[in-house]
Amino acid sequence: MTYLVAAALRRSAVAGPDAGPRQPRDFRRFNLPVQLALAAAAEVVPAAQDPTAMAVVSLAPCHNGSPELYRWVQNADTARSRGATAPARMNPTYTLHVIDNLALSAFVIAHGSDGYYLGVGGAPGQAWCGLEAVRERLDGGREREALLMAGDQGGAGDALDGSGVALLFSVRRTAYAPLGRPVELLAIERSPRPEPQPVSAHAAEGLCALLHAVAHHGVGALAYEVPPQHTDGIDRVTVRLRVA
Amino acid sequence: MIDARHRVVVTGCGTVSAIATTAPAFWEALLAGRSGIGRIPRLVAAQLPVTTGGEVTAVPPDRADRDVALANQAIDEALDAAHLHRDGAAFIWATGLDTYQQGEQGPVFRPSGSCFAALSRPFREPRRMIAAACAAGTQAIGEAYWNIRAGRIAACVAGGSSCLLSPFYIMGFAALQALATDDGGDPCTACRPFDRRRRGFALSDGAAALVLESLEAARRRGAPVLAEVVGFGMSQDGFDLNRPPEDGRGAVRCLHRAVEDAGLAPSDVDAVNAHATGTLVGDRAEAAAIRRFFGSDWKRKAVSSLKGAIGHAMAAAGALEAVAAVATCRTGLVPPTVNLHDPDEDCELRHVIGRPHEDDVRTVVSTSFGMGGQNAAVVFRRFP
Numbered sequence: 324m325t326y327l328v329a330a331a332l333r334r335s336a337v338a339g340p341d342a343g344p345r346q347p348r349d350f351r352r353f354n355l356p357v358q359l360a361l362a363a364a365a366e367v368v369p370a371a372q373d374p375t376a377m378a379v380v381s382l383a384p385c386h387n388g389s390p391e392l393y394r395w396v397q398n399a400d401t402a403r404s405r406g407a408t409a410p411a412r413m414n415p416t417y418t419l420h421v422i423d424n425l426a427l428s429a430f431v432i433a434h435g436s437d438g439y440y441l442g443v444g445g446a447p448g449q450a451w452c453g454l455e456a457v458r459e460r461l462d463g464g465r466e467r468e469a470l471l472m473a474g475d476q477g478g479a480g481d482a483l484d485g486s487g488v489a490l491l492f493s494v495r496r497t498a499y500a501p502l503g504r505p506v507e508l509l510a511i512e513r514s515p516r517p518e519p520q521p522v523s524a525h526a527a528e529g530l531c532a533l534l535h536a537v538a539h540h541g542v543g544a545l546a547y548e549v550p551p552q553h554t555d556g557i558d559r560v561t562v563r564l565r566v567a
Numbered sequence: 568m569i570d571a572r573h574r575v576v577v578t579g580c581g582t583v584s585a586i587a588t589t590a591p592a593f594w595e596a597l598l599a600g601r602s603g604i605g606r607i608p609r610l611v612a613a614q615l616p617v618t619t620g621g622e623v624t625a626v627p628p629d630r631a632d633r634d635v636a637l638a639n640q641a642i643d644e645a646l647d648a649a650h651l652h653r654d655g656a657a658f659i660w661a662t663g664l665d666t667y668q669q670g671e672q673g674p675v676f677r678p679s680g681s682c683f684a685a686l687s688r689p690f691r692e693p694r695r696m697i698a699a700a701c702a703a704g705t706q707a708i709g710e711a712y713w714n715i716r717a718g719r720i721a722a723c724v725a726g727g728s729s730c731l732l733s734p735f736y737i738m739g740f741a742a743l744q745a746l747a748t749d750d751g752g753d754p755c756t757a758c759r760p761f762d763r764r765r766r767g768f769a770l771s772d773g774a775a776a777l778v779l780e781s782l783e784a785a786r787r788r789g790a791p792v793l794a795e796v797v798g799f800g801m802s803q804d805g806f807d808l809n810r811p812p813e814d815g816r817g818a819v820r821c822l823h824r825a826v827e828d829a830g831l832a833p834s835d836v837d838a839v840n841a842h843a844t845g846t847l848v849g850d851r852a853e854a855a856a857i858r859r860f861f862g863s864d865w866k867r868k869a870v871s872s873l874k875g876a877i878g879h880a881m882a883a884a885g886a887l888e889a890v891a892a893v894a895t896c897r898t899g900l901v902p903p904t905v906n907l908h909d910p911d912e913d914c915e916l917r918h919v920i921g922r923p924h925e926d927d928v929r930t931v932v933s934t935s936f937g938m939g940g941q942n943a944a945v946v947f948r949r950f951p
Contacts, residue, residue, distance in 0.1 A: 423703070446679075446680035
């Protein structure tokens, strides 16, 4: 049995010095997708019984990097085309922005988790691989709780339209706070599409849409058919849940 | 005795690296102690502080889809060796970081997710992309192993690829003081794992693929069995984003979990294919971890690192090392650590220096310790 216990969404329409999510000072050096994922995760962790033992599944952004790194690449290339000598020095803090699953490591350091972990890459549709991993771990009896988190933005050079999401699951039958009712994750079903579909690479948006569907669903079974753009374009994906 | 449906074997390997473009040639070069690290003209032209690396010459550096081509070469070799087609296997793969290929109009951005998407069709599901820094290749193999052992899938191509030899990453890792900067010496000696004179790692490109399947499926197909996968473990340092704890305690937990998963004790392990990249802090912590893991037995356990020969291929590193571990299980030979001549006293281990270690090695643990503190280890055993 796998139950959705808590969830959080964080959005940042405009990223600026004061527009980012509130979180520990140390997190400010990270790029926006990582900040948003960590901020969302921090909201759901208090609902966990033991954050040190839960499984942590973290989705990497669809692009590594940050606007700062992008600018460095462009500046270095411009300088080189003008016959400049060695490229300008790179700020070591910015190099953190390329780590493919920085949010996972930062979360573990902050919360002391040392159970199962899985860093899932930023290819289209990988959110459902992450959700499958959560279910495998909890239904397999390996852990009692699991966190799934993601943060992303439009592109590595784009600090706009960022979103972060975190979902906490448990084997305990517990009410999902926004609904006041237990929400059970029953299955993630896949079947091949006859033709590949266009997709949109964004680690967080698919899960945000799932939570929106859960929030607007009444009591009973929910067969959430994932919109094609949130899949890998190869499979049709259906998430089956039941709101008690 | 574990049921054949839940035993997992390796039936094919493929590699592309700085020293060779096939798995058999890769193994031959490792045993010969050859280095594929060299001076790279485009890095020299860019006047970077680091101009050495492990370039794969089989795929031209200016090819726009170089990341995909490198990976496909290793995947195709592994599938051919296993007599399997893509639509007969799942796909768990690490493509590492986004790449910046040099195009005619400047750097061309290549998202690693796009590379994965291009590779993943027509594999069966799960098609899972692993992102765990330098531990990603090993984690991909471990995830495939667990999924097959649990009976969820029968066969899987697992491994990783990396295509990072660009000014962007050279500058980035140099800023972290992780790379061996040029010292005017022979570029082949840039990376010296566990050596007193080590100065950092040499960045390299590469790819490696393993076909894993249930023993039952392999027998049914009459596929060749190269080795058995018997355990997988992981841990998180939870310590610091840039360095491991000095006593390597996160790595120790990872090693113990891997052998426990295999139903073995540390004394059952014959050799370690170490992550050791040639950094001051990382090698010291890893050596401490290996000594603690084996306890008083450590002086009898052969330890070897491939990074002196092939450099650090990031997401591909663990997969390349796994291919070597499989070959060690088959042959009993442990390749030498290239460029290790004067072991650091802080890195005291039973190193393999100068020539291969011959001692009928049957059980090998292959380790990866990633930036950010993500650790993974896979245990391979000779089959039968």
